[in-house]
Amino acid sequence: METKSEHWPLLTFKEYEKDINPNPTYQRSAVWKPDQKQLLIDSILRKIDIPKLYLRETNTNGFTYEIIDGQQRMRALWEFLLNKYSLSEEAEHVLVGDKLFDIAECTYEQLPSKIKVERIHKYTLDVVIIQQATEDEIADLFYRLNNGTPLKPAEVRNAMPGEMTENIRLLARHKFFSKVTFGNFRYAHDQVAAQMMLLELNGGSSDIPDRLLSKMYADYQKKSPKTSIERMKQILDILDKVFPDKTRLLNRAQSINIYLLMSFISASNKLTKTFYDEFLKWYQSSEAKRLQDTEYKLFMSSAANSRRSIEERFKILLLDYFNSFPSMATIQLDPRRIFDNNQKIQLYERDKHTCQSCKKQVGEFDWHADHVVAWIRGGKTNSQNGQVLCVKCNLKKKDRLW
Ligand SMILES: [Zn+2]
Numbered sequence: 001m002e003t004k005s006e007h008w009p010l011l012t013f014k015e016y017e018k019d020i021n022p023n024p025t026y027q028r029s030a031v032w033k034p035d036q037k038q039l040l041i042d043s044i045l046r047k048i049d050i051p052k053l054y055l056r057e058t059n060t061n062g063f064t065y066e067i068i069d070g071q072q073r074m075r076a077l078w079e080f081l082l083n084k085y086s087l088s089e090e091a092e093h094v095l096v097g098d099k100l101f102d103i104a105e106c107t108y109e110q111l112p113s114k115i116k117v118e119r120i121h122k123y124t125l126d127v128v129i130i131q132q133a134t135e136d137e138i139a140d141l142f143y144r145l146n147n148g149t150p151l152k153p154a155e156v157r158n159a160m161p162g163e164m165t166e167n168i169r170l171l172a173r174h175k176f177f178s179k180v181t182f183g184n185f186r187y188a189h190d191q192v193a194a195q196m197m198l199l200e201l202n203g204g205s206s207d208i209p210d211r212l213l214s215k216m217y218a219d220y221q222k223k224s225p226k227t228s229i230e231r232m233k234q235i236l237d238i239l240d241k242v243f244p245d246k247t248r249l250l251n252r253a254q255s256i257n258i259y260l261l262m263s264f265i266s267a268s269n270k271l272t273k274t275f276y277d278e279f280l281k282w283y284q285s286s287e288a289k290r291l292q293d294t295e296y297k298l299f300m301s302s303a304a305n306s307r308r309s310i311e312e313r314f315k316i317l318l319l320d321y322f323n324s325f326p327s328m329a330t331i332q333l334d335p336r337r338i339f340d341n342n343q344k345i346q347l348y349e350r351d352k353h354t355c356q357s358c359k360k361q362v363g364e365f366d367w368h369a370d371h372v373v374a375w376i377r378g379g380k381t382n383s384q385n386g387q388v389l390c391v392k393c394n395l396k397k398k399d400r401l402w
Pocket residue numbers: 355356357358359360389390391392393394
């Protein structure tokens with residue numbers, strides 16, 4: 001890797017607009033708000049120093065350069081030079097020589113000529129050009145340059161080179177994500193797409209914190225889980241068809257819920273032409289009811305990314321769905337999902353306060369009531385199908401949902 005420093009007049013950037021790739025794969029999306037853009041231009045007009053830009057020489061996709069650091073600054077600059085926004089109405093006058101110039105609410109074109117010439121045309125920006133760098137060197141440089149500003153985990157993952165990064169990036173651009181409630185601010189779509197992928201890889205049963213998402217990116221750096229990717233694409237296609245428009249009923253947790261439910265249903269049912277519309281109507285009306293339910297609300301809000309919350313939400317949805325569409329019910333689910341207090345007292349006595357797996361004694365509140373045959377496989381919530389398991393053994397018993 002070689003670097004050289006240059007001073008570029010600001011207008012060079014306008015000339016080079018088509019030559020510089022502002023969105024190479026490791027870059028963050030544009031996140032600057034209007035006042036941040038205005039502040040940058042205001043600084044330039046007052047001859048205040050602004051940080052260097054890092055460009056990489058490249059010959060890909062028809063670009064000569066790609067931006068490594070300074071994406072937001074460069075976009076703000078381009079947009080201003082193309083008259084896409086104006087300066088703040090509160091911008092103070094700028095002093096050139098002994099004369100004050102009013103710049104408030106000016107676009108580039110509207111700036112007084114003296115200001116344009118003295119402060120824009122004559123301004124040069126320090127640019128560092130990177131040559132002959134490998135992908136790893138660039139990723140490393142990107143990390144270092146961003147050391148000062150805390151990157152969101154999803155942004156760091158997006159800068160990791162590898163197969164999974166590429167796949168998640170594509171999946172997060174699927175049309176389905178234009179229907180969800182949340183925007184792609186700081187890679188929120190990539191975040192949720194990665195969570196769906198991790199769940200897909202684990203048959204729907206997994207915690208999905210950032211730590212495990214990063215591990216998944218690392219595990220699949222050199223290979224792709226092709227079946228899971230293909231499957232996830234199919235589910236997103238179905239969901240895209242179900243939701244013709246953007247909806248308020250798809251926040252992050254709801255998107256995960258609906259993904260799991262659809263993954264489950266479509267694996268065991270052939271979807272008819274009328275399915276999509278019926279499903280949407282069912283989801284809209286039943287979700288409004290579920291959101292009134294204390295238990296559902298709890299799993300939506302507390303530890304929402306834990307395996308338990310995700311599974312419980314999925315089970316609640318699945319039961320509701322099967323109740324509304326009995327012909328789609330591939331399993332006979334017990335309407336009662338969890339053991340009640342009386343059943344727990346009975347199980348505890350019957351199993352003699354002992355974990356049925358490791359045979360250790362457990363305290364009265366230190367165990368889980370476990371379904372021998374999983375509820376999701378049609379296991380009943382009764383004493384014949386119940387047993388005492390210590391917390392450790394219960395967490396080890398990891399049932400895939402499909
Ligand atoms: Zn045990």
